[in-house]
Amino acid sequence: MGPRARQLRARVDASADRLATRTGLNRLAARWRRIPRRYRSWVPFLILLAVAIAYPFYVTHTPTNIPLILTLPTVHDTVTILVFVVMAVGLNVVVGYAGLLDLGYVAFYAIGAYTAGWLASGQFQQINFHFGAVGVGSSETGIHISVWLVLLIAGVVTSIGGILIGLPTLRLRGDYLAIVTLGFGEIVPQFVRNADNLHGFDLTHGTFGISPIDAPGFGQSLHNTVGLPVRYDDSFPPTPDRLFFWTVLGILLLTIFCSIRLRDSRLGRAWIAIREDETAAGAMGIPLMRTKTWAYAIGAFFGGVAGAYVATFNSGAFPSQFDFNISIFLLCMVILGGMGSIWGVVLAGTILAWLNVEGLANIGSWLNANIFPASHQIDVPKYEFGIYGIIIVLMMLFRPVGLIPERRRKREIEEGTRGSLDEPLYEMRGADEPGAGERGSPGRVPRG
Amino acid sequence: MNEPEANGDLLVASGVRKEFGGLLAVNDLDFTIPQRSIVSLIGPNGAGKTTFFNMLTGLYRATAGSIVFDGVDITEKPPHAITKLGVGRTFQNIRLFPQMTALENVLVGMHARLKGGILGSIFGLPRVRREESEAEEKARELLAFSGLRRADDELAENLSYGDQRRLEVARALATEPKLLLLDEPTAGMNPQETAAFLAFVGTLREERPIAILLIEHDMKVVMGASERVTVLDYGEKIAEGPPKEIQKDERVIEAYLGKAATS
Numbered sequence: 019m020g021p022r023a024r025q026l027r028a029r030v031d032a033s034a035d036r037l038a039t040r041t042g043l044n045r046l047a048a049r050w051r052r053i054p055r056r057y058r059s060w061v062p063f064l065i066l067l068a069v070a071i072a073y074p075f076y077v078t079h080t081p082t083n084i085p086l087i088l089t090l091p092t093v094h095d096t097v098t099i100l101v102f103v104v105m106a107v108g109l110n111v112v113v114g115y116a117g118l119l120d121l122g123y124v125a126f127y128a129i130g131a132y133t134a135g136w137l138a139s140g141q142f143q144q145i146n147f148h149f150g151a152v153g154v155g156s157s158e159t160g161i162h163i164s165v166w167l168v169l170l171i172a173g174v175v176t177s178i179g180g181i182l183i184g185l186p187t188l189r190l191r192g193d194y195l196a197i198v199t200l201g202f203g204e205i206v207p208q209f210v211r212n213a214d215n216l217h218g219f220d221l222t223h224g225t226f227g228i229s230p231i232d233a234p235g236f237g238q239s240l241h242n243t244v245g246l247p248v249r250y251d252d253s254f255p256p257t258p259d260r261l262f263f264w265t266v267l268g269i270l271l272l273t274i275f276c277s278i279r280l281r282d283s284r285l286g287r288a289w290i291a292i293r294e295d296e297t298a299a300g301a302m303g304i305p306l307m308r309t310k311t312w313a314y315a316i317g318a319f320f321g322g323v324a325g326a327y328v329a330t331f332n333s334g335a336f337p338s339q340f341d342f343n344i345s346i347f348l349l350c351m352v353i354l355g356g357m358g359s360i361w362g363v364v365l366a367g368t369i370l371a372w373l374n375v376e377g378l379a380n381i382g383s384w385l386n387a388n389i390f391p392a393s394h395q396i397d398v399p400k401y402e403f404g405i406y407g408i409i410i411v412l413m414m415l416f417r418p419v420g421l422i423p424e425r426r427r428k429r430e431i432e433e434g435t436r437g438s439l440d441e442p443l444y445e446m447r448g449a450d451e452p453g454a455g456e457r458g459s460p461g462r463v464p465r466g
Numbered sequence: 467m468n469e470p471e472a473n474g475d476l477l478v479a480s481g482v483r484k485e486f487g488g489l490l491a492v493n494d495l496d497f498t499i500p501q502r503s504i505v506s507l508i509g510p511n512g513a514g515k516t517t518f519f520n521m522l523t524g525l526y527r528a529t530a531g532s533i534v535f536d537g538v539d540i541t542e543k544p545p546h547a548i549t550k551l552g553v554g555r556t557f558q559n560i561r562l563f564p565q566m567t568a569l570e571n572v573l574v575g576m577h578a579r580l581k582g583g584i585l586g587s588i589f590g591l592p593r594v595r596r597e598e599s600e601a602e603e604k605a606r607e608l609l610a611f612s613g614l615r616r617a618d619d620e621l622a623e624n625l626s627y628g629d630q631r632r633l634e635v636a637r638a639l640a641t642e643p644k645l646l647l648l649d650e651p652t653a654g655m656n657p658q659e660t661a662a663f664l665a666f667v668g669t670l671r672e673e674r675p676i677a678i679l680l681i682e683h684d685m686k687v688v689m690g691a692s693e694r695v696t697v698l699d700y701g702e703k704i705a706e707g708p709p710k711e712i713q714k715d716e717r718v719i720e721a722y723l724g725k726a727a728t729s
Contacts (some may be wrong), residue, residue: 276588283587284573284580284598287566291574294563301523301557303549303578303641312584 070267074260085388088380091372093259097331099371100266101324106351106367107273107360108320113349114358114424115286116313117293118188119196122203124344126318128210129179130325131335133172135228137163138330141220152235153249165234169269169326176322177315184314188307191296200345207340222337229334233258234265251333262331269327270364273320277360280316289313290358343403347374350406354413356420366421370406378402476501476645476677477522482531484517484701491517493701494531499645504671504678506688509698510721515681516558518698519649522679523555524548536644550578554643556634558650558681564623568614568633571622572605575640605640612636613666628659632666639670645677646670652687664691685722689713697721 038044053061074093082089091099105127112120135141138151140160148156150164163171187198214224222228235249247253250261280286288309291299300306329335351370355362369377382398390396398405413420477499484492492514499505507515520526522533524545533541540548549555554575563571580601586594609618612632617625622633631651638646648667652660664687671678682688688695689709697705697712699721705712712718 279588279590280584283584283594284577284582285584285587287570287574288577290566290570291563291577294565295561297525297545298557298561298563299574300545301525301549301555301561302575302637303546304574305544305546316584 067271071264074256074263086381086384087377088384091376093257093263095372095375097259097262097266098328098375099368100263100270101328101331102348102351102371102374103364103367104266104270104273104324104327105321106348106355106363107270107277108317108324109348110352110355110358110360110363111277111280111289111320112313112317113352114356114363115281115293116289116310117357118310118313119192120199120314120317121196121345121349122183122199122201122206123317123321123348124340124342125183125203125206126176126180126321127325127328127344128206128335128337128340129176129318130172130322130327131329131339132210132222132228132325133175133322134165134168134326134329135222135231135335137161137168137171138165138232139228139230141223141228150237151232152237153252154232162232165232165330168330169323172326173319173323176325177319179322180314180318181311184311185307188310188314200342203342203345207337210340211337225337227334227336227338228329229336231329231333231335233333234330266327266331269323273323274360274364276316281358281360285309285312293358346403347406350410353410354421356423358424359420359422362420362422362424373405374402378405474501475499476503477533477535479518479522479533480531482518482521482533483529484514484521484526485529491701492521492528495698495701495703497696497703499677499679502675502677503694504667504680504692505694505696506680506682506692507696507698508682508685508688511683513683513698513721514701515683515698516649517701519555519647519679519681522548522647523553546578549641549643552642552644553647554638554641554645555647556631556638556649556651558653560627560630560634562622562630562633562637565621567619567621568609568625568636569602569605569618571633571637572608572640573601575637576601576605576642579640579642608636608640609633612639627654628663631655631663635666635670639674643676645679647679647681649681650683651680652682652684660687667691685713 035044038047050058073096077090077093077096080090084090105123108126109120109123112118112123138161140158140162142161143159145161146159147161147163148154149162150167151162152164154162183199183202187195187202190198210222211225213221214226233249233251235253236246238248240246241248247256247261250258250265252258253261288299288304291302291304292306292309296306299309325335328339347370348367351367352363354370355364355366373381378399382396385398386395475498477497479495479497482492482495482497483490495514495518497507497518507518509515517526521528522535522540524540524543524547528541531541532539535548535551535553538551540551540553543551563574566574580597582594582597606618609615612635614625614629614632614636617629617633622630625633635646635648635651651667652663655663667678667680668691670676680688680692689712692709694707695705695709695712696703697715697718699717704717704721705715707715
């Protein structure tokens with residue numbers, strides 16, 4: 019740096035400092051520095067969480083003519099978006115951590131939804147079994163188990179499904195695994211569509227699906243003592259959508275929490291080792307089949323919970339919901355976010371699911387109103403998968419590691435810019451030069 | 467040191483055979499590794515050394531014959547089970563986990579010795595936390611022992627070639643082996659690095675109660691380091707004995723240098 023540049027920089031620094039003092043930014047910065055470092059990373063998360071929890075309160079007051087996106091998604095749509103994010107985080111365990119390309123994740127979604135359909139509806143008229151279900155008359159036929167329990171059971175049942183699918187397929191590597199999972203992703207919805215007459219027994223009610231499915235709720239006694247809603251679907255206030263929104267937010271948080279804890283555990287290390295080099299992982303004492311099956315089972319668990327939740331949210335499970343496209347769509351979220359990166363997948367999942375639910379339609383109508391002439395209107399949502407395809411291609415070209423790359427990949431990029439901004443910047447001097455390292459705290463030698 | 471019969475052999479391979487289609491890679495090989503010994507397997511390129519090695523570690527299944535390690539028949543066992551019994555290995559062409567740090571690589575090596583389960587990890591049970599922090603401490607010690615003190619948090623792929631070799635050994639040691647198999651550990655090293663590495667193997671031998679099997683195609687390397695040398699050629703054992711004898715063996719010279727060299 020030349021002397022003139024240095025002078026200029028000093029002046030810029032000084033005026034920036036004055037501005038910061040006047041606006042109180044300095045005080046904010048000082049307060050920020052007082053937060054112990056290990057809690058600092060929590061701050062953005064807690065702010066984000068607060069913004070998310072308060073979403074139902076401000077969404078109705080936001081303008082409806084924001085350029086390009088027009089309006090924020092309704093609370094009802096946000097539930098669907100977050101369910102997709104839960105599934106993307108679950109798929110991330112399989113694809114991102116363990117490196118197993120699964121093109122049939124929708125099968126887990128379907129198994130979860132139908133488990134809820136079986137255990138919390140009047141589907142099986144021959145049986146009359148009630149356990150903790152709220153707002154269901156005791157004379158109603160069918161199995162009615164508390165939805166909270168059903169979510170858990172659906173997760174476990176789907177895990178078992180994942181293990182059953184995994185046992186024969188996980189011996190395969192790479193592309194072969196992808197093809198077989200693709201097959202399972204097709205088999206499950208086909209089975210569901212045709213299982214309305216298994217030797218006279220109606221298991222899935224065919225193309226009509228299972229409906230209605232019980233709503234979650236806390237029952238009268240919890241309502242009276244702590245004020246929790248009796249039953250989500252006829253609650254007011256707060257509206258059912260809001261309750262479903264907060265609940266799925268909780269499920270998402272739990273999913274993220276489990277996902278982070280697993281990543282940093284012995285099992286998570288084993289998954290990543292398998293992803294990096296399967297042969298070496300085996301030679302280091304990692305049981306390949308068992309470890310991969312666990313990845314499948316845990317990924318399936320989250321898929322199952324998400325499926326069951328959607329079923330109770332829509333009060334129905336229908337075979338048309340479990341399209342092959344969903345598997346690909348979820349995979350797009352994982353790739354776009356950065357394989358293995360939880361926050362990347364959450365971000366990409368939110369964006370893509372929003373585009374899917376209403377974003378593309380909104381962007382399309384804004385473009386039609388403002389850019390395209392009346393004679394050449396374009397139905398943007400029709401090109402949905404073309405658009406996702408272009409997004410993926412652009413990502414692969416310009417940012418192949420994903421929106422928020424996984425820690426280990428990011429570190430690679432950041433190599434060379436070590437040290438945080440709080441510490442004084444050193445100027446490099448040779449270790450034998452006088453004054454080397456004297457500008458920092460004693461004993462700290464500049465590294466470069 | 468030369469009383470392995472008293473302890474019995476750590477590994478006994480008898481009549482091991484491996485065919486790849488019509489190709490006979492290893493032909494009815496008998497091979498033993500005494501307790502706490504350091505033995506070498508040498509031979510020209512393509513002699514079947516690595517194939518034999520891969521059968522010992524379960525990567526290949528022997529076509530015929532049996533391999534008994536520490537009293538357990540491991541012929542049919544998968545790699546992870548063999549590792550758990552106490553066979554650690556390195557690879558001829560380095561196979562670290564490139565996107566994991568040196569520390570994580572070593573922790574992966576400890577996998578079979580740790581117990582932390584899924585629920586324990588999710589709920590962060592004290593038992594699991596303690597185990598993890600102990601494992602980490604131990605891994606750092608291992609890295610320091612292997613001469614990688616400042617590389618703990620470096621990604622494996624960013625380490626220098628020599629350090630990657632050392633890390634592979636550290637990772638193999640993390641599996642707590644009774645037998646350490648080193649597959650051409652000095653391949654690609656210059657003479658100084660080779661000498662340093664062999665000195666490291668010497669220290670290892672002194673400080674830990676393990677046996678070492680060294681595979682090399684460079685004869686000079688193994689002569690100084692090993693107690694017994696076995697020479698393979700075309701999948702067959704052509705000589706076995708102390709290094710000095712092997713160096714004089716006509717068949718060995720022939721295999722390495724061709725027939726004219728002996729006359």
